[in-house]
Amino acid sequence: MSSHDQGRHVAAVVGGAIAGSVAAEVLTSAGVLCVVLEQNDRPYGKIEDGLPRWHVKQRKLEYERIDSRLDHPCVHFLPRTRLGRDIDFRELIEQWGFSVVLLANGAWKDRPLPVEGIDEYVCKGLVYQNPLIYWFNHKNEKSYTGPRYEIQPGTIVIGGGLASIDVVKVIQFELYEKALCARGIDTSMLELEHKGVPAVCASHQIDPGELMIDDCTLYYRRRAVDMPLAQFPENASQEQIEKTQAVRKKILTRVMEKYRVRFKECHAPVGALVENGRLVGLRFIQTRVEGGKAVPLPGSELEVYTSLVVSSIGSIPELIPGIEMKGELYKFSDPETGEYMGCEGVFGIGNVVTGQGNIMISQKHSQQLSRRILENYLGLGPRDTVSPLFENGEEVVRQKLEPVKAAIQKKPPLSTAQISCILERVQRRQREIGYKNYRDWIKKVTPPDLE
Numbered sequence: 001m002s003s004h005d006q007g008r009h010v011a012a013v014v015g016g017a018i019a020g021s022v023a024a025e026v027l028t029s030a031g032v033l034c035v036v037l038e039q040n041d042r043p044y045g046k047i048e049d050g051l052p053r054w055h056v057k058q059r060k061l062e063y064e065r066i067d068s069r070l071d072h073p074c075v076h077f078l079p080r081t082r083l084g085r086d087i088d089f090r091e092l093i094e095q096w097g098f099s100v101v102l103l104a105n106g107a108w109k110d111r112p113l114p115v116e117g118i119d120e121y122v123c124k125g126l127v128y129q130n131p132l133i134y135w136f137n138h139k140n141e142k143s144y145t146g147p148r149y150e151i152q153p154g155t156i157v158i159g160g161g162l163a164s165i166d167v168v169k170v171i172q173f174e175l176y177e178k179a180l181c182a183r184g185i186d187t188s189m190l191e192l193e194h195k196g197v198p199a200v201c202a203s204h205q206i207d208p209g210e211l212m213i214d215d216c217t218l219y220y221r222r223r224a225v226d227m228p229l230a231q232f233p234e235n236a237s238q239e240q241i242e243k244t245q246a247v248r249k250k251i252l253t254r255v256m257e258k259y260r261v262r263f264k265e266c267h268a269p270v271g272a273l274v275e276n277g278r279l280v281g282l283r284f285i286q287t288r289v290e291g292g293k294a295v296p297l298p299g300s301e302l303e304v305y306t307s308l309v310v311s312s313i314g315s316i317p318e319l320i321p322g323i324e325m326k327g328e329l330y331k332f333s334d335p336e337t338g339e340y341m342g343c344e345g346v347f348g349i350g351n352v353v354t355g356q357g358n359i360m361i362s363q364k365h366s367q368q369l370s371r372r373i374l375e376n377y378l379g380l381g382p383r384d385t386v387s388p389l390f391e392n393g394e395e396v397v398r399q400k401l402e403p404v405k406a407a408i409q410k411k412p413p414l415s416t417a418q419i420s421c422i423l424e425r426v427q428r429r430q431r432e433i434g435y436k437n438y439r440d441w442i443k444k445v446t447p448p449d450l451e
């Protein structure tokens, strides 16, 4: 055991992406050893597999940040190790002997489209957002072996959030790249994203209408002004509400113009249209928004035929055997504390807690919770430097954490023998995988043609 391994506590962090790597950074800065379990070869999570690949600079920057957090002598990285498959949840919390377990495993299950029996048609006319974006981000790599999707003219997307905007863009880029290529024009997804479809066509003296493309349509169950493309400030005034609604409309209009996307508001899918075992469309009902809710209008049903439906209505955490659920989320007592109610000493951080968010939210959530866990659960670090939320006098959070804090103060640090026992298990797993050190591993598992 090296001198770096003499920490008082050892934490397990499940997931190595934004939330997981930030937690590792905070915990190791106080001398806690971190074992980071990551299901994939590379730890970049939704940065690599969610954020579409036209975000070239942002993806590179976040990869580098994650690398610098995980390439640390107090971090023991376990790639290719999935909780619930390679390591059982109960085994992790009962047998490994960690001081604390942080779940930073994000939201990787698409929320099921609420249409009866629709999941029978996955890959038979229906595709969900997560596999679609994964394919889009990796499809040009020689080693890619996953499913391949043929984007169809007239594709319809069910959604309304920021991710669904990326989905409609992906579809348009595929359609226009192919149509322009058929005319001998070489363009790229990067050029289409940057300049927009009409501008790229114009640079080749083409009217996009001439290409006869049946553009993609985004269906949303509420109004354009209700789309969560911009958030209301806390306790928003009427004026602030209207301003945010105007921003939402502006974002949508820009997407529609720049990428030739069509939009239908106040349409909720209610039924599948099926022919010969394939989904060939959806039945919608029109809605009216009342008190923020989409209320169906009786007698307004209509049928829309298409060869491809993409569902982009949000992501939720995946089921992991042994982890108890509360609705579609894990059984956390409160997103602010991230405390898992199923057993003591387990916390959630980042996307896994709410099922939604962005890079900044995951990062901040992980930072704040990891600092509080350090201070209030592991008893490390002075209050003034560790928990700004406490300092800001957030009494509600303070009260919520009091019972946690009381439990923690009794928690003894791990002995050298206990630490050795954990690290022996870690090293055994690393040997099985062929992992020696972080940088060499990343080099080995990064496809040479990764975009």
Ligand SMILES: Cc1cc2nc3c(=O)[nH]c(=O)nc-3n(C[C@H](O)[C@H](O)[C@H](O)COP(=O)(O)OP(=O)(O)OC[C@H]3O[C@@H](n4cnc5c(N)ncnc54)[C@H](O)[C@@H]3O)c2cc1C
Pocket (backbone or CB within 6 Å): 014, 015, 016, 017, 018, 019, 020, 037, 038, 039, 040, 042, 043, 044, 045, 046, 047, 050, 051, 052, 081, 082, 083, 084, 104, 105, 106, 107, 108, 133, 162, 163, 166, 167, 320, 349, 350, 351, 352, 356, 357, 358, 359, 360, 362
């Ligand atoms: C299409 C799309 C576009 C987006 N665009 C933006 C954007 O423009 N700007 C922005 O800020 N945000 C964007 N986001 C959101 C952003 O990417 C995420 O909010 C953020 O990256 C989540 O970070 P995280 O660490 O909480 O979760 P994740 O990135 O999901 O990380 C979870 C990690 O846990 C691992 N894991 C999962 N299950 C297990 C398991 N059982 N065992 C071990 N490991 C496991 C995963 O492999 C992953 O590495 C977008 C998301 C999508 C889907």
